[in-house]
Amino acid sequence: MFIIIILVFSILSFLLGLILSYTDYIFPVKTEALVNKVNDILPQSQCAQCGYSGCYPYAKAIINKNEKINKCVPGGDDLLIKMSKLLNLDKNSKDVNNHNASFVYTKVKIDEINCVGCSKCVLFCPVDAIIGAPNFVHTVIQNSCTGCNICILHCPTNCIKIVEE
Ligand code: SF4
Ligand code: SF4
Numbered sequence: 001m002f003i004i005i006i007l008v009f010s011i012l013s014f015l016l017g018l019i020l021s022y023t024d025y026i027f028p029v030k031t032e033a034l035v036n037k038v039n040d041i042l043p044q045s046q047c048a049q050c051g052y053s054g055c056y057p058y059a060k061a062i063i064n065k066n067e068k069i070n071k072c073v074p075g076g077d078d079l080l081i082k083m084s085k086l087l088n089l090d091k092n093s094k095d096v097n098n099h100n101a102s103f104v105y106t107k108v109k110i111d112e113i114n115c116v117g118c119s120k121c122v123l124f125c126p127v128d129a130i131i132g133a134p135n136f137v138h139t140v141i142q143n144s145c146t147g148c149n150i151c152i153l154h155c156p157t158n159c160i161k162i163v164e165e
Contacts, residue, residue, distance in 0.1 A: 035063045041082045042072060046126040047148030049073040062087075073105070074127075074146035106162045107145040108152065112137045114159035121151035121160060 039059035050071040052058040061067035062083075069083040084090065110121075110130075117135040129145040132138025140151075140160075152160045 031063060035059050037086060038062050038083065041075075041079065041086065043074045043079070043146070045074045045146045045148065047074060047146050047150065049146070049148055074148075106147045106149075106164050107142055108140055108147065108149065108160050109142075109163050110138050110140055111159040111161060112139065114157050116157055116159075118156060120154045120156060124150050124154045126150065 035056075036059075039056050042055035042059060044055050046054040048054065050058045050073070052061060055072075058067070058072065062069055069087065069089065070080055072079055075083075115132075115137045117132060117137060119132065119134045119138070121138060122130045122132065126148065127144050127146055129141045130138055130151060131141060147162075149162065152162070
């Protein structure tokens with residue numbers, strides 16, 4: 001009798017182990033697939049305005065850490081709607097409807113009189129919104145600028161200014 005009990009428990013443990021391993025195997029794949037789907041609809045500006053170092057880390061945080069979906073400034077309301085649909089969230093819920101509530105949307109402009117054409121800003125713009133050749137005046141394509149302000153940090157002559165939309 002004692003041997004049968006041990007045998008039953010051993011078989012049960014084995015089966016439970018198998019189930020756990022299978023769940024472990026399947027679950028990360030599903031999670032990863034969802035992270036990729038979220039990442040696919042993010043703008044890929046890599047501007048870090050969401051508080052993460054880029055779009056993929058933000059996507060990971062949304063899925064793995066329950067991060068709010070309203071932190072991507074360049075994505076705007078369109079992204080919020082897409083993301084709500086993808087994740088089956090109510091876009092009007094208390095959690096997400098404060099989208100950009102305290103955020104003043106800005107872009108930047110280059111003061112062309114003081115631009116020396118060093119081209120440093122061009123190298124750092126994550127969305128290629130700055131055009132200009134070395135030693136010539138540069139300019140910001142307003143439609144492409146996400147207002148991340150990264151270029152400002154890299155302008156040696158302080159000639160990039162924030163402008164409100
Ligand atoms: S704010 Fe949006 S575009 Fe910028 S890094 Fe975050 S997810 Fe990407
Ligand atoms: S703020 Fe500067 S770096 Fe950021 S998107 Fe606009 S031009 Fe590019």
